[in-house]
Amino acid sequence: MAKLAAVLATTHHPFYLKATTAPVEQQIPQAAEWKRKVEAYRETLTKAEPELLVMVGADHFHQFFLDNYPQFLIGKAPRYDATFYNEEREFGIPKYVLEGHEDLSNFMHKGLLARGFDFAFSNELKLDHSIICPIITTRPQADLPVVPIYTNIFAPPLPSPKRFWELGRAIREIIDEYPSDKRIAAIGSGHLSLELGGPRQFRETGPDPEFDRQAIEWLSTGNIDAILANVTHESMARSGNATHGFMDLILMMGIAGPIPAAYSDSLSLFHTMEAYITWYPEGAAQ
Structure with a gap:
């Protein structure tokens, strides 16, 4: 059976590459620390x-829109083009082509359907x-095959936080059952408190530092009971209009x-708190 070697939960700030590769005199004050932490x-x-x-992420209305936005979607292609024009223009993110893994994608899709997730x-x-x-920050050589999973964190009505937890448990079961000797890592990105285009966007911190502190503590200690007791669609909206990305974490x-x-x-x-969390299930890398 396959080995789940690591699980990483992170944010996906699009300016990281541009901010840390610009000439030193043009870099933001946090650039060196940001690069060191990453x-x-x-x-x-x-x-x-x-x-x-x-890889778990969410489409930022690049190819899914309010006329047809799936709650959950899995990629099943042999390769994936990456980076849209506005991401190149605004963030300086280069184009990529990532290799897919059709066998695991198909196995994962069937396993999710069998567990009641209509992907x-x-x-x-x-x-x-x-x-x-996350490829740029954690695997910049972009040399490994990927199975991409997209979730809906933007277009209401959204799945519940509990449903995201349950989906994670289902993905874990399927990885554990995958008939292969491959070492698999799962990497997902989302947000802590975040405001996009609203009045709380450009502050010195994220819009809700207390939520950020609690969220990192919950994730770090594996406290799912506290998350499900405290995190709702309404509470996330109070913390920032894009905080629902926390559900991917x-x-x-x-x-x-x-x-x-x-x-x-x-x-x-500046306007957000970046988070970097790693779990090694069953001591896989310890």
Whole structure:
């Protein structure tokens, strides 16, 4: 059976690459610390020696819109083009082509259907920065096959936080059952408190520092009971109009299980708090 080598939950700030590769005199004050923290986080994946990546993200209205926005979708293509024009223009993110893994995608899709998750699928999925930014930060050589999973964190009505947790548990079961000797890592990105285009966007911190503190503590300690008792669609909206991306981090903890993280770090970065969490299920990389 396959080995789940690591689970990573992170944010996906699209300006990371541009901010840390600009000439030093043009860099933001936090650039050096940001780069140092990301490189330390990258090591948590490297030490797990993955051979295949399950990537969880969300489409930022690049190819799914209010006329047809799936709650959950899995990519089943042999390869994936990545980066949309506005991401190149605004964030300086280059184009990528990532290798897919059709066998695991098909196995995962069937397993999810059998567990009551009616996933949409795509044989022509294009990836945006919710997946490419974690590739840049954790696997910049972009040399491993990926199975991309998209969730709906933007277009109401949204699945519940509990449903994201349950989906993570289902993905874990399927990885554990996959008939292969591959070492698989799961990497997912979302948000802590976040405001996009609203009055709380450009503050020195994220819109709700107390939520950020609690969220990192819950993830770091594997405290799913506290998350499900305190996190609702309404509470996330009070913390910022894009805070619902936290549900993708709940999903990642679902894959890992209700266990303490092996690695936890964060960075307060102008209008948002960046988070970097890694679990090693059953001591896979310890």
